Structures are given as structure tokens and as C-alpha cells.
Amino acid sequence: MSNWEHNDELIWHPYSSLMPVFPNLPVAGAKGAYIHLTDGRTILDGVSSWWVNLHGHGHPVLAEAIYQQALQLEHVIFAGFTHQPATDLAAQLIDYTACSFTKIFYSDNGSTAIEVALKMALQYWVNTGQSRHKIIALEGAFHGDTFGAMSVSSRSVFNKTFDSLMWEVDFIPFPFTEEEENCLKRFKELLAQRPAALIVEPLLQGTAGMRVYSPEFLDRLFAMAKQAGVICIADEVLTGFGRTGKPFASHYLKEKPDLMCLSKGLTGGTMPFGVTLANQKIVKAFDDPDPDKILYHGHSYTANPLACAVALASLKLLKDLSCTTAISAISDAQGEFAQRLKERFALKRVDHMGTIVSLELPIDPGYLSGIRNELYAFFLDHGVLLRPLGNVVYILPPYCIEMKDLVRIHKLIIELLETKGFPLKPIA
Numbered sequence: 548m549s550n551w552e553h554n555d556e557l558i559w560h561p562y563s564s565l566m567p568v569f570p571n572l573p574v575a576g577a578k579g580a581y582i583h584l585t586d587g588r589t590i591l592d593g594v595s596s597w598w599v600n601l602h603g604h605g606h607p608v609l610a611e612a613i614y615q616q617a618l619q620l621e622h623v624i625f626a627g628f629t630h631q632p633a634t635d636l637a638a639q640l641i642d643y644t645a646c647s648f649t650k651i652f653y654s655d656n657g658s659t660a661i662e663v664a665l666k667m668a669l670q671y672w673v674n675t676g677q678s679r680h681k682i683i684a685l686e687g688a689f690h691g692d693t694f695g696a697m698s699v700s701s702r703s704v705f706n707k708t709f710d711s712l713m714w715e716v717d718f719i720p721f722p723f724t725e726e727e728e729n730c731l732k733r734f735k736e737l738l739a740q741r742p743a744a745l746i747v748e749p750l751l752q753g754t755a756g757m758r759v760y761s762p763e764f765l766d767r768l769f770a771m772a773k774q775a776g777v778i779c780i781a782d783e784v785l786t787g788f789g790r791t792g793k794p795f796a797s798h799y800l801k802e803k804p805d806l807m808c809l810s811k812g813l814t815g816g817t818m819p820f821g822v823t824l825a826n827q828k829i830v831k832a833f834d835d836p837d838p839d840k841i842l843y844h845g846h847s848y849t850a851n852p853l854a855c856a857v858a859l860a861s862l863k864l865l866k867d868l869s870c871t872t873a874i875s876a877i878s879d880a881q882g883e884f885a886q887r888l889k890e891r892f893a894l895k896r897v898d899h900m901g902t903i904v905s906l907e908l909p910i911d912p913g914y915l916s917g918i919r920n921e922l923y924a925f926f927l928d929h930g931v932l933l934r935p936l937g938n939v940v941y942i943l944p945p946y947c948i949e950m951k952d953l954v955r956i957h958k959l960i961i962e963l964l965e966t967k968g969f970p971l972k973p974i975a
């Protein structure tokens with residue numbers, strides 16, 4: 548027996564039952580937008596391998612960056628030492644995010660980037676001698692799986708087991724267009740309790756179903772927060788690096804966040820990595836010789852040079868005209884597809900922002916929707932990886948996807964809607 552066959556005995560997979568409904572598919576390799584299985588099948592990666600991959604699998608420039616860096620310096624303790632990939636990346640990210648950040652803190656993934664931001668925000672108030680502890684988040688939020696990140700995420704199937712152990716967080720309603728005024732009213736009420744921070748997935752909530760809300764609303768929310776001294780945290784773990792059509796969702800805003808968390812696309816989908824960027828307001832509160840004012844946080848692999856080097860290489864690819872052109876072309880095609888869906892099918896919701904499109908089927912809502920497995924199997928049977936969020940189907944492709952392949956996914960979704968017999972809208 549090969550070790551492949553021992554997979555389910557040996558390995559506990561993420562978000563997976565130990566009695567899996569579907570077999571874990573053995574992957575031999577991946578190139579561009581394709582994942583190659585050991586049985587010879589090829590799967591088109593329509594979700595960028597959990598929203599991380601930007602330029603395609605097996606990219607030679609990224610592979611070379613990791614290789615060259617490994618020959619030079621694979622890792623070194625980051626307390627008391629530093630290295631050029633870390634300083635170059637810090638300078639470039641501060642410049643590229645264009646939100647007046649002055650310092651960057653390195654960690655390992657999206658959840659740790661959030662933990663760091665939360666600790667910075669909470670300790671800001673301790674260091675400045677004020678008593679503020681409460682965090683405000685949006686209903687439907689997902690910020691990760693560590694305890695702080697879980698606490699500021701909406702209570703759901705992902706975290707309800709640990710409910711009694713989480714901090715108390717106030718959630719304001721998700722700002723559907725008709726709910727915006729209500730959300731702002733609720734936020735205003737909560738401001739009276741002098742909260743410490745507000746955390747949002749700016750403009751697009753991912754795990755809640757790739758649902759979109761307006762930049763005008765978020766500008767108003769941030770403006771109110773800032774007026775009341777509340778620290779604004781933008782979780783751009785998913786929305787960063789071009790997904791929303793601009794480099795960052797925050798670039799649609801006039802009001803800039805005080806802290807920003809990045810991960811996923813940071814290394815182009817090659818290595819685990821996270822960063823938290825802070826502006827001068829935050830930094831000033833820690834700029835003090837008092838040991839009690841230090842941020843006591845770090846990870847063994849903080850600022851891993853391989854991750855820094857590949858992040859620099861990915862950033863260079865991202866800024867190249869061929870990539871920005873691809874992002875625009877994908878965004879246009881996704882926008883047209885969303886429009887077609889809206890005109891033709893009576894769906895519960897269709898959302899589009901930049902390279903991402905999502906559609907909510909008008910049946911069996913929620914992450915544990917009975918239809919989810921059926922949808923997943925349908926797409927896989929047709930050689931496409933889409934991982935529906937319950938009854939929500941979405942496409943979040945790598946930027947290297949060829950237009951014919953994106954159109955193939957669009958046609959497949961239309962075929963699915965037609966075979967499932969969702970009520971077609973009468974043609975005007």
C-alpha cells in the first residue's frame with residue numbers, strides 16, 4: 548500500500564469531518580490555473596487554492612526567488628537581528644498600501660495578523676492610560692480561527708463550540724443597502740460605550756458568502772469611529788493584492804484604517820505569511836523605553852526570509868502591466884457575468900467586486916446547506932474546483948486564468964442553474 552492510501556488514517560484535514568463525504572484528492576503537481584491529480588485528471592482552480600494564489604501555480608519567478616533566498620539565508624531569529632528581504636518588503640508594502648502606515652509587524656498567517664492588530668489596538672489604550680476594551684465588528688464577519696480572531700468573528704458553526712470562552716464583542720448589522728442607516732444608528736449607540744476598536748473586512752465579506760457593501764457606507768463608519776477616537780482595523784487578508792479590482796479594498800475609501808492585516812496573496816500563494824501595518828497614531832503609543840509598553844508578541848518564524856523574498860517577487864509581478872491588465876480583464880468578464888445572472892435568474896443575491904463574483908441560490912441557506920455537497924461534486928465532476936459556501940457559489944480565480952477557462956466556469960454555472968430549474972426571470 549502506498550502512503551496515499553493511508554491519508555485518512557494519518558491526517559486531520561482542515562474544516563473536515565474525520566468521516567469525509569468526499570475523498571481527499573491526491574495532487575501530483577500544479578501549473579498555472581490547473582491542479583494535476585495522480586490519477587491523471589486535471590482540475591481548474593476556480594478559488595485560487597483558498598484565495599491565496601495570484602499568479603498561478605508553479606510560477607518560475609516565485610520558485611526562483613525562494614531558491615535563491617534559501618541559498619543566501621533561509622531563516623534567522625528576528626529579535627535582535629534583521630535582513631534585507633524584511634526591510635525591502637516593509638518599505639514596499641508601506642508604499643504600496645498607500646494608507647500612511649509607518650511600521651510593519653510580521654507574523655505567519657491571516658489569523659496571526661489579526662491577533663497582532665487586536666493586541667496593538669487594545670494595548671494602545673493601556674499604553675495611553677485609558678480604559679477601553681470593547682471591540683466592534685460586523686455581523687457575518689470572519690477574521691480567522693485563533694481565539695482573538697474567532698472572538699471578533701460572527702458566532703457561527705466555525706466557533707460556536709467555544710462561545711463561552713470568547714470575548715464579548717458587539718456586532719452591528721451587515722450593511723445591506725437598505726440597512727445602512729440602521730447600522731450607522733446602532734454604531735452611534737455603541738460609540739457611547741467608548742469602544743477600543745472597530746474591525747471590518749472592507750467592502751467584501753468573504754466567508755459570509757463573498758457579499759459586498761458600499762465604500763460610501765464604510766467611509767461614514769470609519770469617519771464616525773475616528774471622530775470618537777476608535778481604532779479602525781481593515782482585515783484585507785482576502786481583499787488585498789488586487790482581488791477587488793484595486794490593489795486594496797481600502798483604496799476605494801477616503802477614510803484610511805489605522806491598522807491593516809494582510810496574508811493570503813502576500814506571497815502569491817506560495818508560503819504562509821502575514822503582516823500587520825500600523826500608522827503613526829498606533830506606533831507613537833509604543834514608542835517608549837518603558838518595558839510595560841512593549842508589544843510582547845512574536846513567532847519563531849517571524850519575518851522568514853524565504854517568505855519575504857517570495858512576497859517581494861510576487862509584488863513585482865503584481866505591479867507589472869500584464870498582471871494589472873489581467874485583473875481588469877477578469878473584473879470586466881466577472882461583471883458581465885454577474886449582470887447576465889441578474890437579468891436571467893431569480894437568485895437570492897448576485898454580487899460582484901473586481902475579480903470576484905458570487906451568487907446565492909434561493910434555497911436552503913447557510914454554510915451547512917444541504918445543497919453544498921451536491922454543488923461541490925457537480926463542479927468537480929466537470930473538472931472545476933469551486934468550493935461553495937453553503938448555498939453560495941463564487942468564483943475567485945488566480946490572475947493567470949485564461950479567458951476561455953473563466954468562460955468555461957461561467958457556462959458551467961449557467962448549466963447548473965438551468966438543470967436545477969431555478970425560476971428563470973421572464974424575458975422583458
Ligand SMILES: Cc1ncc(COP(=O)(O)O)c(C=O)c1O
Pocket residue numbers: 656657658659661689690691692748753754782783784785786810811
Ligand atoms: C478576511 C479573513 N481574515 C482572516 C482570515 C484568516 O486567515 P488564515 O486562514 O490565514 O488564518 C481569513 C481566512 O479565510 C479571512 O478570509
